Amino acid sequence: MQTNISRQFENNHHIKDAESILRSCVHCGFCTATCPTYQLLGDELDGPRGRIYLIKQVLEGNAISSKTQTHLDRCLTCRSCETTCPSGVRYGRLVEIGREIVDQQVPRSLLQAVPRTLLRKIVPYPRRFALLYKLGLLFRPLLPANLKRKLPLPRSPHNTSYPTKERKILVLQGCVQSVVTPQTNQAAARILEKLDIELITAPDAGCCGAVSHHLSAHEEGLDFMRRNIDAWWPDIEQGAEAIAITASGCSAVVKDYAELLKHDPAYADKAKKVSALAKDISEILRDEDLSKLALKEPALKVAFHSPCTLQHGQQLNGVVEQILTNAGFKLTDVRDAHLCCGSAGTYSILQPKLSQQLLENKLSALQSEQADIIATANIGCQMHLASKAAQPVKHWLELIDENLA
Numbered sequence: 001m002q003t004n005i006s007r008q009f010e011n012n013h014h015i016k017d018a019e020s021i022l023r024s025c026v027h028c029g030f031c032t033a034t035c036p037t038y039q040l041l042g043d044e045l046d047g048p049r050g051r052i053y054l055i056k057q058v059l060e061g062n063a064i065s066s067k068t069q070t071h072l073d074r075c076l077t078c079r080s081c082e083t084t085c086p087s088g089v090r091y092g093r094l095v096e097i098g099r100e101i102v103d104q105q106v107p108r109s110l111l112q113a114v115p116r117t118l119l120r121k122i123v124p125y126p127r128r129f130a131l132l133y134k135l136g137l138l139f140r141p142l143l144p145a146n147l148k149r150k151l152p153l154p155r156s157p158h159n160t161s162y163p164t165k166e167r168k169i170l171v172l173q174g175c176v177q178s179v180v181t182p183q184t185n186q187a188a189a190r191i192l193e194k195l196d197i198e199l200i201t202a203p204d205a206g207c208c209g210a211v212s213h214h215l216s217a218h219e220e221g222l223d224f225m226r227r228n229i230d231a232w233w234p235d236i237e238q239g240a241e242a243i244a245i246t247a248s249g250c251s252a253v254v255k256d257y258a259e260l261l262k263h264d265p266a267y268a269d270k271a272k273k274v275s276a277l278a279k280d281i282s283e284i285l286r287d288e289d290l291s292k293l294a295l296k297e298p299a300l301k302v303a304f305h306s307p308c309t310l311q312h313g314q315q316l317n318g319v320v321e322q323i324l325t326n327a328g329f330k331l332t333d334v335r336d337a338h339l340c341c342g343s344a345g346t347y348s349i350l351q352p353k354l355s356q357q358l359l360e361n362k363l364s365a366l367q368s369e370q371a372d373i374i375a376t377a378n379i380g381c382q383m384h385l386a387s388k389a390a391q392p393v394k395h396w397l398e399l400i401d402e403n404l405a
Helices: 013-024 030-034 036-041 048-059 066-073 080-084 091-105 110-122 126-138 176-180 183-194 210-214 218-237 248-254 268-277 281-286 319-326 352-366 379-386 396-402
Strands: 167-171 197-200 243-245 278-280 301-304 373-376 393-395
Touching (some): 013 048, 030 048, 036 352, 066 091, 110 126, 243 248, 243 281, 281 319, 373 379, 393 396
Parallel strands (some): 167 243
16 A cells, blocks of 8 residues: 655654555455455445545544544454455554554544543553442442343452462453452462473563553553553563463553564563463463363363454464363354454444443353353453343353362
């Protein structure tokens, strides 16, 4: 794709990245076939190719309207298009840059701005989010059934003290998951302990930066990333062999720290090291001898939803499924498994109509073979699916943990 970037952006290194991405697009349109929003709306401008043209117009200095902003907002950033693209167009990175430029030039209405600000000021901070979560639980009995299911009841904590091991792996505690489903990381710790690996935490680490970054507050997001790097660095210097991340949305972002901080001279090298160490928990277990777990024979029929951040963002399609199959679980076939469930971080809150349509389609596919349970690999997907699913929805690590001998 030929470009003529406006001179107003000539000193912006992010725009140089965007121009390189734009030039890699060959207009083939393969991406539209796998785009969830294009399938729902049938509008070229609500598919990757159309949005690429919109971003090109923005960067070439053409007039921007709220319609451009709306089409970009409707994108899930699921990156299914990247899996499909034969030219390797990094669409996810491009749309983030495009959104930030548009948001700088098109003021949002109060109705749009307030929820976006509240999400940024509450969700990434576990203490603030925990307070909101507790208030929600307090009034849970008074809520309609569909809202009740969005507020899962807390579970009793398990033992979180484990013997010291020679092999040590850091774990990201995160924000929402650490409050709503702390049992996920507890399950990871018990599984790894059986493999003679100690899971360690850095108390000062927190949100991976995704919430701010995806809401066009890029500098704010980068500050979260820098804080995590500073928190992890002493353990990295002492030989931690990896950074395990149990929420696939977070692992996709942490793996991008190197790219996102490459222009920061104080953090570029450290970010590159962190990205190299970052592993989705499925990658760690894939490379270990899981026969050491001595798992009991499971009796569950499982429908697995592979989050977009796992199969598209990290290209780890089939990894969790193979681990579960090897562990003895019977997995159902899920049609259109490449499509998003509609959670997509804050998307389910900011785009509720489209999100609910995608959720209904996904649950129809997951429930078609009468599975006993639905499993997934990301906290956002887990909560979103659980809000309407007939079956229990758990992180797949919990299934392994519950079958430890």
